[in-house]
Amino acid sequence: MLRGERGTVVKRVLFGLPVCIFLLAGPLTWAGTLEVDLPEHQLLQGDLHGLSVTAPEPLTWLHARFRGLSLPVRAEKGRYTVLLAVDLETAPGPYPLEFEAQGTSGSRYRESVRITVADGRFPVQRLTLPKGMVDLDVKTLDRVRREQKAIAGTWKKWQAGPYWWQAFVPPLEGTLDVTSEFGLRRILNGQPRNPHSGVDFRALLGTPVRASNGGLVVYTGELFFNGNSVILHHGGGLFTMYFHLQGYRVETGQEVAKGEVLGWVGATGRATGPHLHWGANLRGVRFDPRGLLMLSLP
Ligand SMILES: [Zn+2]
Structure with missing residues (x-):
């Protein structure tokens, strides 16, 4: 039995510490953004969700944290899947999901998105x-x-x-x-x-x-x-x-x-x-x- 429809929507987040580099004669350059697929619906207690993260350049590492827990990340051809699980007794409410990454160019990325956990309405x-x-x-x-x-x-x-x-x-x-x-x-x-x-x-x-x-x-x-x-x-x-x-x-x-x-x-x-x-x-x-x-x- 599936509990609720799961669609995903691509949300472009303002990623990153926008890093400004002034070169003497060069243009202003910014670190790129990461694209994060957020769940379209609220997650319920006991849910598992695979969040997909796309980076503008290959990353040397990507860390994701939710409620004090480091989440496993799977890397495949520039696409990253972060496994997010919500414990069945997590109190409903909004929680930050934090990302930190470093690109092969040395650029750093950091972002926090909000994940809202809803009551699982268990019998x-x-x-x-x-x-x-x-x-x-x-x-x-x-x-x-x-x-x-x-x-x-x-x-x-x-x-x-x-x-x-x-x-x-x-x-x-x-x-x-x-x-x-x-x-x-x-x-x-x-x-x-x-x-x-x-x-x-x-x-x-x-x-x-x-x-x-x-x-x-x-x-x-x-x-x-x-x-x-x-x-x-x-x-x-x-x-x-x-x-x-x-x-x-x-x-x-x-x-x-x-x-x-x-x-x-x-x-x-x-x-x-x-x-x-x-x-x-x-x-x-x-x-x-x-x-x-x-x-x-x-
Ligand atoms: Zn049982």
């Missing part, structure tokens, strides 16, 4: 369950905290890599039947729980689960909530996650190809039936993994 589910099913005992709570820390540490271990320079594919073949939406906010016995940071697809037990893109296996293990889990790093701090697996056939440190079978759909961990939880993360930012399928990559 809310209220459940009343027996207390014993909701509250974890001390030992389990300890285990969950340790696991959460280990996973959070994974996001910091990213490295540059070429793996995501190809279009992404869904982790399951055939029609994707969503059983639990991305961003769903569950309130158990009146207490809000962590929002659903992935999307659940219905599938038969044992259905092969495939790598959405080439990558490096950075985590495999059995987690209390997520069951048998595989996490892939696609380079540049972009990760995809596959949870509740019946089993997996890959190991940490292994490189996998796009479409390669990682494991099989199961109901391990806290799951009421067989399904695949597919998640995505960009340098710690949780976004709807279906945004990856809409990126325009070769």
Whole structure:
């Protein structure tokens, strides 16, 4: 399901420190401008967007920052794609997106554009369950905290890599039947729980689960909530996650190809039936993994 139409509009921004160079007999010259494709619509919480930046000359580097986070940049023949992800809990409102670049001529460019984040309007589910099913005992709570820390540490271990320079594919073949939406906010016995940071697809037990893109296996293990889990790093701090697996056939440190079978759909961990939880993360930012399928990559 696509949340909102995505068009882009080319906005020419007044880029750059206009650098004036007076030569004795020469004309006045200015540093050129960068062209930035801004999203035509407001971005929603949990959105992923590939912003395209065109420079008047080849760049030696281009940095982009959003909410204190450096964003990955892909360079290809003078065209630059910046991956911008909005965390599902980022408060709605305007935020600056800052660019800084240097051309091969030595010219510097700097610009700040405004990105407005709108409410993702995620569904809310209220459940009343027996207390014993909701509250974890001390030992389990300890285990969950340790696991959460280990996973959070994974996001910091990213490295540059070429793996995501190809279009992404869904982790399951055939029609994707969503059983639990991305961003769903569950309130158990009146207490809000962590929002659903992935999307659940219905599938038969044992259905092969495939790598959405080439990558490096950075985590495999059995987690209390997520069951048998595989996490892939696609380079540049972009990760995809596959949870509740019946089993997996890959190991940490292994490189996998796009479409390669990682494991099989199961109901391990806290799951009421067989399904695949597919998640995505960009340098710690949780976004709807279906945004990856809409990126325009070769
Ligand atoms: Zn899920």
